[in-house]
Amino acid sequence: MSSLRELQHAFATAIAGGKSSLVATEIVPDRMARRSLALYRRLIRNNYVHTLKITYPVLHQFVGDSYFRTLARGYIRRYPSTSGDLFLYGRHFSLFLLSLKAPRILVELTRLEWACHEVYQAAETPLFTKEPWESLASSDPSCVSFRFSPAARFLRCSLPIHRLWQALQPDASSEEAVDLPLAAQDTGVLVVRSEGKIQVIGLRAHEYRVLEAMDDRKTVVEIEQIASECGPQRDCASFIASMLELGVLGGIEIGRRS
Amino acid sequence: MSHLVATPIPARAGIGLRSYHFHEIVDTPPPVAWMEAHPENYFGEGGMALRILERIRARYPLSFHGVGLSLGSTDPIDRAHLGKLHTLIDRFAPTFVSEHLSWSSVDGQSFNELLPLPFTEGSLTIVCDKVDEVQTILKRPMLIENVTRYLTWRDSTIPEGEFMAEVVRRTGCGILLDLNNLYVNAVNFHLDPVKVLDALPHEAVQEIHLAGFDQIGRVLLDTHGQPVYPEVWSLYEWAIHHFGPRPTLIEWDTNLPPLSLLVEQAVQADAILGAHHVLTA
Numbered sequence: 143m144s145s146l147r148e149l150q151h152a153f154a155t156a157i158a159g160g161k162s163s164l165v166a167t168e169i170v171p172d173r174m175a176r177r178s179l180a181l182y183r184r185l186i187r188n189n190y191v192h193t194l195k196i197t198y199p200v201l202h203q204f205v206g207d208s209y210f211r212t213l214a215r216g217y218i219r220r221y222p223s224t225s226g227d228l229f230l231y232g233r234h235f236s237l238f239l240l241s242l243k244a245p246r247i248l249v250e251l252t253r254l255e256w257a258c259h260e261v262y263q264a265a266e267t268p269l270f271t272k273e274p275w276e277s278l279a280s281s282d283p284s285c286v287s288f289r290f291s292p293a294a295r296f297l298r299c300s301l302p303i304h305r306l307w308q309a310l311q312p313d314a315s316s317e318e319a320v321d322l323p324l325a326a327q328d329t330g331v332l333v334v335r336s337e338g339k340i341q342v343i344g345l346r347a348h349e350y351r352v353l354e355a356m357d358d359r360k361t362v363v364e365i366e367q368i369a370s371e372c373g374p375q376r377d378c379a380s381f382i383a384s385m386l387e388l389g390v391l392g393g394i395e396i397g398r399r400s
Numbered sequence: 401m402s403h404l405v406a407t408p409i410p411a412r413a414g415i416g417l418r419s420y421h422f423h424e425i426v427d428t429p430p431p432v433a434w435m436e437a438h439p440e441n442y443f444g445e446g447g448m449a450l451r452i453l454e455r456i457r458a459r460y461p462l463s464f465h466g467v468g469l470s471l472g473s474t475d476p477i478d479r480a481h482l483g484k485l486h487t488l489i490d491r492f493a494p495t496f497v498s499e500h501l502s503w504s505s506v507d508g509q510s511f512n513e514l515l516p517l518p519f520t521e522g523s524l525t526i527v528c529d530k531v532d533e534v535q536t537i538l539k540r541p542m543l544i545e546n547v548t549r550y551l552t553w554r555d556s557t558i559p560e561g562e563f564m565a566e567v568v569r570r571t572g573c574g575i576l577l578d579l580n581n582l583y584v585n586a587v588n589f590h591l592d593p594v595k596v597l598d599a600l601p602h603e604a605v606q607e608i609h610l611a612g613f614d615q616i617g618r619v620l621l622d623t624h625g626q627p628v629y630p631e632v633w634s635l636y637e638w639a640i641h642h643f644g645p646r647p648t649l650i651e652w653d654t655n656l657p658p659l660s661l662l663v664e665q666a667v668q669a670d671a672i673l674g675a676h677h678v679l680t681a
Contacts, residue, residue, distance in 0.1 A: 146522050147474040149553070150506040157511065168518075170552040174588055174619070178551035181619075186513045193512075223510040226468025226481050227440050231512070263444020293446065338448040 190218045197232045198255045200310045250303045257295040257333040267291035267389045283362035291392035293335040296353045304331045304344040348372030404493035407461040409434045411645035413666035420656045430663045434461040443484045463496035471530045472503035472517040498543035498576040518553035519563040531571040545576040548622035561599025568604040578609040584620040611651040625655035645673045
């Protein structure tokens with residue numbers, strides 16, 4: 143073979159399950175040669191399956207090892223890795239499940255676990271000091287908006303998927319039954335890293351809308367308007383306070399008038 | 401930019417840092433001389449892993465052992481990957497930065513596996529260009545590690561030890577000598593590991609790796625999932641006698657054991673290093 147590039151390309155083709163005769167002729171025919179390509183194929187595949195298991199531990203537990211491996215192998219064929227950093231591998235898993243027309247519960251659980259995966263390594267939330275809060279109290283609410291923490295994500299869901307996630311955590315009680323209504327609901331889930339730990343919290347529809355408004359940099363006045371549209375009983379201020387306490391909000395901006 | 405300065409690693413045993421042992425290490429720091437981490441596990445911008453690495457770095461000298469640069473690939477170096485490595489090095493000031501003498505990507509597709517190179521003049525040029533590029537960007541020398549292989553390329557014309565020695569000569573890099581990899585290759589291909597060791601320039605060997613393998617039939621698999629085998633300990637004693645004492649890492653990646661077993665293995669390596677000190681004194 144004339145070049146290293148051609149050799150590497152032929153090896154890649156053989157590993158992907160394609161024509162292996164080209165690369166096989168480049169291997170010394172010793173006792174290892176017969177099994178070497180199959181061995182590398184297995185090592186590579188097992189490495190990706192292991193990576194996906196680490197990234198999607200709840201899905202793995204929920205569907206069982208055998209079915210998870212089947213899904214993972216399909217994914218590996220469809221989405222080859224493009225980076226030496228395995229942290230990025232698996233980000234299209236929910237899209238892949240969607241393309242298989244997999245049950246909604248699996249797709250949503252996968253989206254949730256990818257959000258957890260991203261949040262786990264996201265940048266730290268800037269620490270709030272007292273000053274912005276003091277200025278917030280005296281500011282015109284039509285000029286105040288919020289910045290989201292890099293270590294927080296919120297997702298729209300049609301199932302209370304957070305309950306499944308919580309029930310399948312290693313420290314959860316195995317006795318607890320999870321009641322997942324089958325009818326679609328307009329709901330959401332919040333993922334936030336708080337004091338180093340991942341928290342997954344269910345959101346009601348109006349809470350999701352408030353977070354969406356915050357993420358869109360709406361002002362406090364606009365956020366209150368959206369909350370009031372969801373019903374008069376919604377306590378927007380206490381919800382915002384709870385989000386601040388959890389570390390969902392990474393900053394306050396004062397200046398833009400709605 | 402970090403205010404840390406790289407701490408010299410003594411010619412003693414250290415252990416590979418795995419998240420499975422994080423809390424135990426933080427709660428009860430084990431009596432080992434240093435630790436080694438895969439930098440790719442800390443490429444995120446924040447989170448618990450980085451915080452724990454900071455605590456460990458405050459207590460132990462650290463080295464970084466990369467798995468993702470693909471030095472033997474004909475693709476260009478992934479500059480984003482290298483940039484993340486650079487940022488991490490600035491922050492943690494590791495004593496050694498090492499990578500593998502292998503390839504793992506072609507045409508933008510990565511296999512995330514340490515694939516063997518044909519030992520040819522062409523491979524030598526590609527590897528040396530990559531090592532030069534990495535060392536120039538990182539502004540520091542790196543170590544290259546010999547890998548396990550499960551095939552031999554027909555085109556290989558240069559013996560492995562001579563290939564590594566030539567990379568050292570052309571680039572000024574050092575060598576991370578993995579004795580388990582060497583032993584696994586020797587058994588699988590009926591080779592004499594001492595021939596490889598004899599070809600390596602003594603002063604270039606700056607770190608040694610020890611690990612365990614698994615056996616399927618007559619084939620040894622480099623799983624890093626078992627204690628170091630007696631044959632590898634023997635090779636280690638030979639290598640320490642040959643090269644002199646070197647910082648030595650107990651590497652364990654799969655089927656992770658309790659931390660105490662890793663420490664026991666490190667103590668065993670320290671005993672061999674200590675015995676050499678006594679003999680030479």
